[in-house]
Amino acid sequence: MNKVQGVVSAAKGAPVALETIMVPDPGPGEALIRVQACGVCHTDLHYREGAIGEDFPYFLGHEAAGVVEKVGDDVGNIAPGDFVIIAWRAPCTTCRSCLRGRPWYCFDSRNAAQPMTLRDGTALSPALGIGAFAELTLVAAGQAVKVNPDADPKAAGLIGCGIMAGLGAAINTGGVSRGDSVAVFGCGGVGDAAIAGSKLAGAHTIIAVDIDDQKLEWAKGFGATHTVNSREVDAVEAIQDITGENGADVCIEAVGLPQTYEQAFFARDLAGTVVLVGVPSPEMKIELPMIEVFGRGGSLKSSWYGDCLPTRDFPMFIDLYMQGRLDLDGFVSESIAIGDVEEAFHKMERGEVLRSVVVLN
Secondary structure, three states: OEEEEEEEEOOOOOOOEEEEEEEOOOOOOEEEEEEEEEEOOHHHHHHHOOOOOOOOOEEOOOEEEEEEEEEOOOOOOOOOOOEEEEOOOOOOOOOHHHHOOOHHHOOOOOOOOOOOEEOOOOEOEEHHHOOOOOOEEEEEHHHEEEOOOOOOHHHHHHHHOHHHHHHHHHHHHOOOOOOOEEEEEOOOHHHHHHHHHHHHHOOOEEEEEEOOHHHHHHHHHOOOOEEEEOOOOOHHHHHHHHOOOOOEEEEEEOOOOHHHHHHHHHHEEEEEEEEEOOOOOOOOOOOOOHHHHHHHOOEEEEOOHHHOOHHHHHHHHHHHHHOOOOOOHHHOOEEEOHHHHHHHHHHHHOOOOOOEEEEOO
8 A cells, every 4th residue: 555645625615625545556457557647637626626536535637647566467568667648537448438449438437446545545536536745646457548758747647638639639539630710718738739730730821819918829829720719709700711711621629619610600610510529517598590510511520638549649649749740738827736736726727738747756
């Protein structure tokens, strides 16, 4: 049994706190990871606010990279000393989706079987099956994806969640390709990653939409060719103007609000695609005229984890980062200590950062 300090959310809306966490040695099919860096993702804030579930206490942190410390029996994909990114999807290979050749939709993704607990034995619910705001965490071995060890852990860990969500929303779900026009609504970490993904895929026109001029400026650095402040102008009209009155081929909603989803719907071209990657809260609803759904054609999609296959996508994007073709470093706004996560949440809410990254080892 390993004893570490980790970030725990004990009750809905309450500030997070550092607690002593007991982390077991790995059993069959499990791996103990020494975490080097972990991004502060909006999903962690959702857990703290009770927007994902009520299974408190939560062990937060999931956007992480580190080194394999130990592995249990029946583990063949990684070995101690490997540098890995932790994924929150580990395809089971046996569910109906995996057997149909669609492992990125796996319906039985694997996590560690053994619980991590507080010192008194209270079982923790690890965020997205990980829990990485600590020096050690226990995961299913399939969640640990080996990548180039020369990558900076602060940047590499971001591929584990938010950046992969945005890149995948553009490339995997949206199918952005050469010459396309793309509009991205919301220019936080996920939205900017969708912009970077659109640039990688060869989009001709990339329109960043937000209500914050600072975020729009950041978006330019990731590849936005045009910016629209939707607090000042009608976003749909602006996108129509930029695209020759046609609308964008792909509209990516990275906010998770009914209002911005509606803007994305009406801002797309005929036969265009809308991709929802922003995470809504359970009570939100949208209402659209069915004649518009029918008449515009195209497709309305949701992107869950960027429809990624971690073993395929993580190494590829890390290689692009190492080649200087994907600016992961640009997403790292600040490095912080493990005790600074609560303040990082407030900076996130104020829109002051793309990513605060906890550095542990």
